[in-house]
Amino acid sequence: MLISVVTAVLDRAGTVGDAVESLRAxxxxxxxxxxxxxxxxxxxxGVIGRLADPRTRLESRRDGGIYPALNRAFARATGEVVGLLHSDDLFAAPDVLETVAAAFADPAVDAVYGDLLYVVRDDPSRVVRTWTSRPFHRRLLRRGWMPAHPTLFLRRRVIEAHGAFDTSFRIAADYDAVxxxxxxPGFRAVHVPKVLVRMRLGGESNRSVERVLTKSREDLRALRRNGVGGLGALALKNASKVGQFF
Known part of the structure; x- marks a missing residue:
């Protein structure tokens, strides 16, 4: 089973090497x-070039931001399964892809996701928050639930059938897509109760109060356009993060 690991990157010489090395391992x-x-x-x-091997498929060109870049990378992916590895993140263990592949051994499975650690930007060994997910049921979406999206792997057929990221969203296109x-109907997702990714703090959605507010407005738009809920689901979504600090 070929797994396409997708990375969109711009000026991340200080962190992208860790991401690539965690994949190479x-x-x-x-x-x-x-x-x-x-x-x-x-x-x-230069960092990517030094760590590249025949399985690396690099394209460098101007784009309109992270979501257009990810959409272009999805279109270039050839694997049966597609997952993200952001340039600031790293796989938490050498057996992450092996674990994911085992879960996808059932051909009816559409998605696999796991748990996530938020870590200090300059020291990925220091954990700040833990996102422990749970098994999926459709009713959870109305409670503001979502998987730990940096850990999400999808059958490529899901993206082909239902589309990739809607670039009209500046920050919350991942939530809208999820x-x-x-x-x-009938979507089958498997939760692997294991930390799959270490994610450095300092992402786009929480860099400032303005971006936090933009994120909340876009989350609400995503909830409404997908017929999942409204302000109540948004409040539950935000409240669910509190437990990640304990």
Whole structure:
């Protein structure tokens, strides 16, 4: 089973090497790394080039931001399964892809996801928050639930059938996509009760109060357009994060 690991990157010379090395360390070797670079000028391409192998598929060109870049990378992916590895993140253990592949051994499974650690940007060994997910049921979407999306792997057929990221969203296109994918009748998702990804703090959605407010407005739009809920679901979604700090 070929797994396409997708990375969109722009000027992340300081972190992208950790991401690539965590992929190179995987015990599951049937993968391709689809890298979509937005025209980096800080040495990112040099780092990727030094760590590349025949499974690396790099394209560098200007894009309109992370979601257009990810959509382009999805279109270039050839694996049966597609997952993300953001340029600031790293796989938590060498057997992550092996674990994911085992869960996808059932051909009826559409998605696999696990748990997530938020870590200090300059020291990924220091954990700040833990996102422990739970088994999926469609009714959870109305309670503001979503999987730990940096850990999400999908059958490529899901993206082909139901679309990738809606680029009219600046910050919450991933949430909109999850609601669209997981809300499909008969959608089957498997939760692996294991930490799959270490995610550095400092992402786009929480860099400022303005972006937090933009994220909340976009989350509400995603909930309503997918017929999942409204302000109540948004409140539950935000409240669910509190437990991640304890």
């Amino acid at each position: 995987q015990t599951w070797e049937d993968w391709e790394h689809v890298v979509q670079d937005g025209g980096s000028r800080d040495g990112t391409l 609601l669209r994918w997981f809300g499909q």
